[in-house]
Amino acid sequence: MPHVAPGPANGRVPESAMPYVLNTRGPRLVLWLVLSVLGGVLLARTELAQLREAFETDARISHRLLSQRAVQHEAVLATLALLQPTTQAGVADPAEQRLSSVYPQILSVQRRDPGSNWSSTSLADAENASRQTRHAALANLNFTAQQGRYQLVLAAQPSSFALLIDVSASVPWNDWSMPAQSSPVRVTLEHAGGVFVVQPGRVTGWGWRFEFHKHLASVSQPFDVVAVRQVGWLELPWGLIAVWTLLMAALLVGWSAWQRQRSARRRAEELLRVGQVARLNTLGELAAGMAHELNQPLTAILANTQAAKRLLQDDPDELPTALQAMDQAVAQARRAADVLARLRRTVEQPNSAEPSQVVDLAQAVRNALDLLAPECKRRGVSVTVQAVQPAHVLAERVALEQIVHNLLTNALQALDLVSAAERQLTVHIEVASGMGVLRVADSGPGIAPDTLPHVFEPFFTTREGGLGLGLSLCETLATGMGGQLSAHANAPHGAVFTLTLPLATGP
Numbered sequence: 006m007p008h009v010a011p012g013p014a015n016g017r018v019p020e021s022a023m024p025y026v027l028n029t030r031g032p033r034l035v036l037w038l039v040l041s042v043l044g045g046v047l048l049a050r051t052e053l054a055q056l057r058e059a060f061e062t063d064a065r066i067s068h069r070l071l072s073q074r075a076v077q078h079e080a081v082l083a084t085l086a087l088l089q090p091t092t093q094a095g096v097a098d099p100a101e102q103r104l105s106s107v108y109p110q111i112l113s114v115q116r117r118d119p120g121s122n123w124s125s126t127s128l129a130d131a132e133n134a135s136r137q138t139r140h141a142a143l144a145n146l147n148f149t150a151q152q153g154r155y156q157l158v159l160a161a162q163p164s165s166f167a168l169l170i171d172v173s174a175s176v177p178w179n180d181w182s183m184p185a186q187s188s189p190v191r192v193t194l195e196h197a198g199g200v201f202v203v204q205p206g207r208v209t210g211w212g213w214r215f216e217f218h219k220h221l222a223s224v225s226q227p228f229d230v231v232a233v234r235q236v237g238w239l240e241l242p243w244g245l246i247a248v249w250t251l252l253m254a255a256l257l258v259g260w261s262a263w264q265r266q267r268s269a270r271r272r273a274e275e276l277l278r279v280g281q282v283a284r285l286n287t288l289g290e291l292a293a294g295m296a297h298e299l300n301q302p303l304t305a306i307l308a309n310t311q312a313a314k315r316l317l318q319d320d321p322d323e324l325p326t327a328l329q330a331m332d333q334a335v336a337q338a339r340r341a342a343d344v345l346a347r348l349r350r351t352v353e354q355p356n357s358a359e360p361s362q363v364v365d366l367a368q369a370v371r372n373a374l375d376l377l378a379p380e381c382k383r384r385g386v387s388v389t390v391q392a393v394q395p396a397h398v399l400a401e402r403v404a405l406e407q408i409v410h411n412l413l414t415n416a417l418q419a420l421d422l423v424s425a426a427e428r429q430l431t432v433h434i435e436v437a438s439g440m441g442v443l444r445v446a447d448s449g450p451g452i453a454p455d456t457l458p459h460v461f462e463p464f465f466t467t468r469e470g471g472l473g474l475g476l477s478l479c480e481t482l483a484t485g486m487g488g489q490l491s492a493h494a495n496a497p498h499g500a501v502f503t504l505t506l507p508l509a510t511g512p
Contacts, residue, residue, distance in 0.1 A: 148199025419449030
């Protein structure tokens, strides 16, 4: 397959190399990888966004439920302070102690009547704080990972009350939005360095971390509700990512097949076009040869018939009909000569309908190599293209492409006669002496010295089944465009065909 040779050619260092790559498997693999990664990242981000939204919803529900229980504790204390249950001989009313049967989180109720003291100084301090703030105050907070208890004190007249609350029992599990033991979300209540685990969850040291922090909606119980969700790599949608990757692979394979079919169809159309032009030019070359070969016999016929006419004119008594026949022969011979002359004039300018234009030699080579790519691959020939500098010539585009195509085709046919390891084909492009120069060099068996002067003659060929018109046609086309086509030996073996064309002076 064609590749670019970065080394010097003919002692000159190339200023630019013209890459010609037939194999596009690498870029398509890179494209597949890029699309797969981008799609995988998009799917992962979408999944993470959905997990975060679900986490935040569950965290808000947990905060609302815990806040409702905290407000409920304040309401119970306010009710006790308002009703002021009576005491008998220093013993609280039994109805007061039955609150735990209605509210399981309230373990016990204490009261301080006028003239009595609390059982601990922390309760007394909480009562003083409650009296100053006019709302309940915390006392004896005990938060650990497994146990959470605290007392809530409300100062009132004539008696003050304190509730002993179990945090675990305060959680409304019936309304809880998450399965407490299997949910990956960790929920804790935190205050003053104490942490009580409401829901253990699963928190690891890697992955994506979601967090939620918010105070309970209670002035007297200023606990922080903290929710943490750790998303691991195994929770990403690997199934969808795999489906996306396979889908991209299938689409790229289908696109590649469509591209190959399109390229093959375009190559076939180009080959058909070049073949049609080649056949027309070959027919023209054949007609030119016929005109050249028939012109002399027709001239002789003309001369002979004119002589016969003069002889018959010397003997007027003989055959007037013969004179008439001779006149007709002369007329027909002249007519045939005129027809052949007109045909030759037409053939000598086969591409007169197409004006000359600025053509890039490198682009013409690329077009020809694209058409011959299957032949190169089938023969295992590696084509090296060296572009020393850009060469824009003034030529007929179709004629130039036909010349390059013929030269490359002849080189490939010559390489069939050597082993696969020896097959080398090099195309060299440069500018020299104000001309664009294109060299096609092969490592085939070469051209014999006695044959070399005749390679551009019409109908001369060394290939079995050949017409001997291809190189003759190429030389005719090159000459018609103001250029030249030559051939010489390629050391150590092979042949080099050099095409020179005038450079374009304008865009």
